[in-house]
Structures are given as structure tokens and as C-alpha cells.
Amino acid sequence: MPESNPTTVQLVEAVCAFLENDVMPSSQDRLAFDTRVAVNALKIVARELRLGASLDESEQQRLSGLLGQNGSLDALNDLLTAQINTGVLDSDTPDLMNHLYQTTMGKLQIDNPRYSTYKRLHDKGKNGDQGSLS
């Protein structure tokens, strides 16, 4: 796809600002509530557009290392869930837990970086791609 201006992120952020600054102050009750939820939804979209690709890439790299093979992200995750399901990998496997923490922290970074557990672990430095878990 050729590069467009404004970018997708900018378009989403423009709609987000419109809802927050123009629609929300003049609405009430159910409409005000749903507008706030809509703003949250668009903020998730904007964060995913910014971060999604690089988070996916590091997830795929970790999975390749953990499972000792290459493949698409979907295929590797299929294999991972199968290995967890059959008990080949479990919570005593440090590399597995390290991977799951980093992947889940990445999801929260998009879905809800204000979530208490995310903030607490983030402050403890338990999220980085350097990913040292102690």
C-alpha cells in the first residue's frame, strides 16, 4: 500500500479527539458512556497500529527460540498451545513463563496500559524486551 497522509494512526486520533472534545461534553447518560467506551476502543486501535507489528515480530522470534523452529506467528502459537496442553511445556519452564509474561505485557500495552497489574509489573521492570525475569 502506498504511503498516505495523514497516516492511519493520525486519522484514528483525529476521530478520537473529535469524540472526546466535541461529542462527549454535549452528551449525557448512555450516550456519554458509550462515547467514552468508543474513545477507549479507538485508543486501542491507535496503540495497536503503532506497536502491533514490532510486538508481533518479537513474539515470533521468542517463539522460534522456545520451540526450536521457524514458522508464521499463528503456526508457532498453535504449536505452543498444543505443547502446553499436553504438558510438554509448563510453568516450571522458565523460558515459557518469560515468553508468556512478555507477550501478555505486550497485549496489555495495547489493550489497557492503565491496568493495575500491568502498571505494577511495568514499574518493576518486568516487561522489557530485554526481558530478564527474576
Add this chain to the structure above:
Amino acid sequence: MSPSTVELAKKLATLLSRHKGQRCEITQLVALSGGANNQTWRFSVPSSTGGGDNYILRLSSVQTDQGMTKEVEADIQRAAGAAHIPVAPVTWVLTPQDSIGSGYIMSLVEGETIPRKILRDEQYAQMRNQMAFSCGQHAARIHAIDPLKLAGLELMDVDTQISQYEEVYRGSGMRLPVIELALRWIHNNRPTPVPPQIVHGDYRNGNFIVGPEGIRAILDWELAHLGDPMEDLAWLCVNSWRYGNWDKPVGGFGQREDLFSGYETISGTPIDPCRVHFWEVMGTLKWGIMCMMMSASDEQSGPLAVERAVIGRRTSETELDLLELLTGDR
């Protein structure tokens, strides 16, 4: 008022007039919440001498095969009241001649239910210190209700719940490694079954009406069932119901020790924290799967309502909490 609301007001007036033996007028009838099947309404019946009474109507307009009937819900709420558990008094159960649907009417209990206000407002500061202990006491009283006195409660023991939620997850087609890991843990760590007791089923911050002096009413009995009572204590501790106060595991307002000691003062038997921990993992997993399902939709049914759509993204919150619960770093 919409025509259907006017119609409902008329029917309620007839019902109230019959029960009170005098002509009653219905005012301020508003829907508090509700979808197609389950509705909650609030209304007032002014008195000729001034003032009046405020009521809540719980109504299910369509009776489905799933879930408890409103008649059973009224029964359990009455049984709870009789057992000195704070609940809104059930005043009348609807009958077919009322032609309103299946449901019941209870007195309105004034107070606060919004968790963030309960956790933040100064006027509840004193009460918050006692709340975990009280929640323990009330839970023990719920669990002590004789199950034989109530008909129509489903048995939802640990194995039933595991298979039910696992089936929902497998049917969703989603592949979530953390959910797989949690399911595996649940299977390997499930506690020995206990004789089924009455479980509230949605015992959490959000289902309590409070005042500055304490809990005034416990709400939402529609998920009550027979099962392992520790499910209630654990559900109250699930991180999603702490509203950010992660260091106050009981509903964001208290400590487990206080919850447990409140419970033990009434039940007389010591609590096994491992069993509660199991149910906290189970509760977190259940909430994650529920979030997933609430936002599930098939292509034909068109776009989701925005609130339903966003709730699906809350599954990742429970995944992170599950990792914390499973690694014991709590």
C-alpha cells in the same frame, strides 16, 4: 414515557392496588438496566399522606431454559433475609394474572453500589476498614442456609464449572497460551469436592449496596447455585473487582486475613487458603473466558455494540493476572 412503559405502569398500579387494598399510583418508573430478557426497573408509589414507598422490579420478559427463574431468585433472596443476611426485602412475586412477565418486586434500599465511589469516598472510609470482615461474616451466613429449603438451584461444583468453561473456550476457536496453561493448572490442582452448599455466585464489589455504616444489601442472586462455598470468597478477591487497589485483595478494600476471620467467626471452621487460591485462579479464568464470549459475534449478526466489543479486550487483563497467580508472585 414510551407506550410500553405506560402499559407497565398501569399493570403495576393494578398489582399494587390489589396487594395494598387501596388505589395506588405509580410514579417515576425508570429502567435501571436491562436487555431483552432481564430488566430492572425502579418506581415509586406516593402516599396520600406525603412521602411514599420506592420499589425495584426485577423482570424477565422471556423465560429461557438457561439460568434461574425469577421465582427461585425471589425465594433465595427471602431465605437470605430470613438468615439475617442484608438483602432488599422481597415484597411481591409476580403471578400470571399480573401479565407482566416473570419477576418480583422488592423494596428499594438506598445507598451506593458503584465500586469506585465505595473505594474512594471519604464518607465510607470507616466502613471500608470493616468491610472485608463483614463480607466474610455474610458469606458464612449465606453458605449456612440449608440447601434443602430451596428448590431449583443448580449444582455447579468444581468439575461442572471446569468442563463448562473449557467447552466455551474450546468452542470459541481462540488459541490463548496463557488460558491453556491456566486450564492445565486447574485440572492438576482441583480440590477434593465438598458437600454442596449454597453459593451466591457473584459475590463481589459492585453487588453490595453500602452506606457509611456498612453493607445494607447484597444484590444479584441470579447466579446462586450449589457448590463449593470458597468460590464466593475467591471471586471477591479476583483482581478485576479490586478496581486498581491490587494491594487490597478483598474487593479493593481489605485483606484476606480479615475476610477469613470474619468468615470463621460465623462458620466455626478454619478456611483452607489453598482452596480459596484455587478458586481465585478459577474465577480469573472464568472472567477471562466471559469477556471473550461477550464480544464473540458471528459475521451475520452485524457489528457489536461498542461496550460489548471493547470488553473482549479485557481478556488480556485476566491473562496477566493468571500468570501472577500461577507463578505464586502475589
